[in-house]
Amino acid sequence: MTNTDLTGPAGGTAARATRLLALHTAPDLLTVVNVWDSISTRVVADTPGTTALATASHSIAASRGYEDGENIPVAEMLEEVRRIVVAAGDLPVTADLEAGYGDPAATVTRAISLGVVGCNLEDQMRPLAEATERVAAVMAAAREAGVPDFVLNARTDAFVKGVDDALEEAVTRGRAYLEAGAPVVFVPGRLDEQQIATLVEAYGPQRLTLIGVPGLPPLARLQELGVARVSYGPLSQNVALTALAELVEAVHDGGGVPASMRILN
Numbered sequence: 001m002t003n004t005d006l007t008g009p010a011g012g013t014a015a016r017a018t019r020l021l022a023l024h025t026a027p028d029l030l031t032v033v034n035v036w037d038s039i040s041t042r043v044v045a046d047t048p049g050t051t052a053l054a055t056a057s058h059s060i061a062a063s064r065g066y067e068d069g070e071n072i073p074v075a076e077m078l079e080e081v082r083r084i085v086v087a088a089g090d091l092p093v094t095a096d097l098e099a100g101y102g103d104p105a106a107t108v109t110r111a112i113s114l115g116v117v118g119c120n121l122e123d124q125m126r127p128l129a130e131a132t133e134r135v136a137a138v139m140a141a142a143r144e145a146g147v148p149d150f151v152l153n154a155r156t157d158a159f160v161k162g163v164d165d166a167l168e169e170a171v172t173r174g175r176a177y178l179e180a181g182a183p184v185v186f187v188p189g190r191l192d193e194q195q196i197a198t199l200v201e202a203y204g205p206q207r208l209t210l211i212g213v214p215g216l217p218p219l220a221r222l223q224e225l226g227v228a229r230v231s232y233g234p235l236s237q238n239v240a241l242t243a244l245a246e247l248v249e250a251v252h253d254g255g256g257v258p259a260s261m262r263i264l265n
Contacts, residue, residue, distance in 0.1 A: 017117035017149040020052055020092035024151060024184055025206050029223035032094070032231045036060045037080065040240070041087040043264050053088050055081055057096035057120075059237035068234075074101040078110055085115040094118030094151055096233075104134050105141035108150070112142060118151030120186055123173060125157050132176045139181035153209055153229075154182035159189030167195055171202040184209050184228050193217050193225070200226040211235075 023030045032052050035041040036059035044050055058068040060080045066072040081095045093115065099122045101107050108119060121138060123131040135154050142150030154177035158169040166189075174185035185203055188211045196217065199208050205226030210216065212230045222230060247257060 013112060013115050013117060014147050014149070016090070016092040016115075017147045017151065020094065020117050020151045021149045021183060023052055023092075024209075024228045027206070027223070029219055029227060030229040031212075031219065032229065034059065034096075034232050034234070034236050035084055036063050036237055038083050038087040039265055040236070041084045044236075045088055045091055050091065053084065053091050053093045054120075054231050055084055055093070055095045056232075056234050056237060057098050058234040062234070062237065070098050070101055074107060074110075077101070078107075078114065081111060081116060082114045092117045094120070094153065096120040098122055099124050100134065100138075105137040108138045108152075109141045109145055112145045112147055112150070117147065117149075118153060120153045120155050122155045123157060123177075125161055125163060128173060128176060131156075131173065132180045135177045135180040135182050149183075151184065152182040153184050153186045154178075154180075155186040155188065157188070159187060159191065167198060170199060174199065174203050174208075178203060178207060183207070186210075188233070189213075190215050193221065196222070196225055196227065 030052065032054040033044050034054045034056035035044050036056050041053060044053060057077065060077060061068050061072040064072060064076060064080070085093050095111055095116045097104070097107055097111060097119045104121055111119060121134065135152065138152050139150065142148065156170050156173040158166040158173065163169055170187050174187065177185050184207055186209045187199060190213050191210065196208070196210070206228040208227050209229040209231065210222065210227055212232045212235065219230060250256060
């Protein structure tokens with residue numbers, strides 16, 4: 001991909017990054033239902049109201065027979081991401097790149113060359129200085145690639161890993177990642193309203209992103225609190241697989257496809 005492709009008129013990678021960043025900073029909550037292949041991308045992209053797409057690393061790995069946690073070779077992950085970008089058309093795509101596959105800056109540079117305009121990057125509770133350096137390196141790589149508005153969703157695993165004083169740790173780490181250049185911070189977990197409000201106050205409005213696990217406050221309330229984005233990670237694939245399992249159960253019981261089925265491909 002040439003620099004012209006990156007910085008050209010609307011539809012180019014840099015322009016899509018700017019659009020994705022604006023969706024995060026707007027007062028309206030951005031919701032992204034994660035995808036894992038071309039057909040899931042087309043279904044989500046063609047649904048009215050969809051303004052951006054996000055990949056789910058867990059789901060991509062599972063669809064190719066790998067366990068989560070960077071067990072899938074980075075080349076395979078990026079090939080599926082490429083297919084998703086193509087299927088997404090002009091919609092901006094942010095990719096879950098786990099912890100960066102050994103070299104976050106290089107992985108992000110490769111992803112940008114495919115048209116990706118944002119990513120998740122896990123800190124896996126590395127020492128704070130090291131994790132912050134990785135954030136800064138990714139943003140520097142994005143600028144070097146001609147995409148200064150790259151939407152790095154810097155993830156802290158404080159709640160996921162159940163560390164002591166997880167909220168305090170998330171505040172400290174999130175602030176450090178924002179200072180290092182990340183536009184938003186991802187804090188996955190089943191957070192309550194007070195924890196969310198504390199994080200928004202610490203980071204500023206439209207800087208916190210969450211995963212839409214059961215038990216999270218309603219989307220309308222999250223928008224009121226100043227959350228930037230809610231994504232759904234592997235839950236969207238789980239919903240699809242639940243529908244498949246229910247079809248199998250219905251067939252085994254003598255039934256068939258539900259009347260609500262849609263022809264989507």
